[in-house]
Amino acid sequence: MVAREPSSAVVYPPRVTPTTHPLTLRLFAETLAIARLASNAGVPDWIFGNDFLSITRTRRELSIVCRDEAVPADVSEVQRGFRAFAVTGTLDFGETGIIAALAAPLAEAGVPIFGLSTYDTDHILIHQSKLDAGIAALRAAGHTVREATVP
DSSP states (O other): OOOOOOOOOOOSSOOOOOOOSOOEEEEESSOEEEEEEOTTOOOOGGGTTOSSOEEEEOSSOEEEEEEGGGSOTTOSSEEEEEEEEEESSOOOTTOOOHHHHHHHHHHHTTOOOEEEEOSSOEEEEEEGGGHHHHHHHHHHTTOEEEEEEOO
């Protein structure tokens, strides 16, 4: 049997590795809620005036992330008490592994996340009951967390 030389052929798509550099995160001061409405529901008026707002509609639901106190008590499907972290700066669309670099140490610490991305950057939401453990896990992984600022 003859040993083969490693192939030097170009692989497409190119192999990429997740980011391994430490990230800087900004922790928002406000507490957020994640609400689920019917997929055919209109965008409610109570969301307006929020500094942090995400609206996502699919065939199955209308999900809204906004200030906790903005969500009326009669909204039946809502998870309250989340804090948001944003990766500082503007991320390049070609950069990979940003959420993975954050999710991995948090998963190891038993801290669930809710991830969101915008055109500029990535965000993770952590329930305030796990906030201290989440910050500790992120810092232990080498990330910088700048606490409690208004978005």
